[in-house]
Amino acid sequence: MSDDATPRFAFPYLYSGQAQKEITHNEVLILVDMLIHAQAQSAVVSDPPATPGSGDGWIVGGSPTGEWGGHSGELACWTGGGWRFIAPRAGLRVAVLDEGLDYFYNGSGWVQSAVRPDGFYVSNIQVVGEQQAAIAAPTGGSTVDGEARTAIAAILNALQDHGLIDGGV
Secondary structure (H helix, E strand, O other): OOOOEOOOOOOEOOOOOOOOHHHHHHHHHHHHHHHOOOEEOOOOOOOOOOOOOOOOEEEOOOOOOHHHOOOOOOEEEEEOOEEEEEOOOOOOEEEEOOOOEEEEEOOOOEEEOOEEOOEEEEOOEEEEEOOOOOOOOOOOOOOOOHHHHHHHHHHHHHHHHOOOOOOOO
């Protein structure tokens, strides 16, 4: 990494005696604005939109065209001065508006967040879904097994205490 730029996102440093520091400073402000509470309209678009709004961003898709060419996987933002691009770093999170999900960059690619509106995912496999109706406590049956009922009730209580199932009946 050059001594002329920050180590993570390569923002240029200002130096004493530098002419037109405001240009460098304003460019960095644009890039910082892209990263603070980063948003993307979509994470799968490869073609730049014809009429983007100022400040609108995208995670550039896998086969970029036009002005996005060569920027696959980067965060693109439209500004009054044209397109700005930021190469992601591991841990960068972006709210993807068309999906209502957060994506994060894991160092090699963009992945959906584990927490999604329909549940919790591990390795893209749903392990906890939306909360369903309450499970009734054990009753009835032709043979009553007190130990089994006590064990089932304890399991239900633990799941309810942790908020994994509804406690109402």
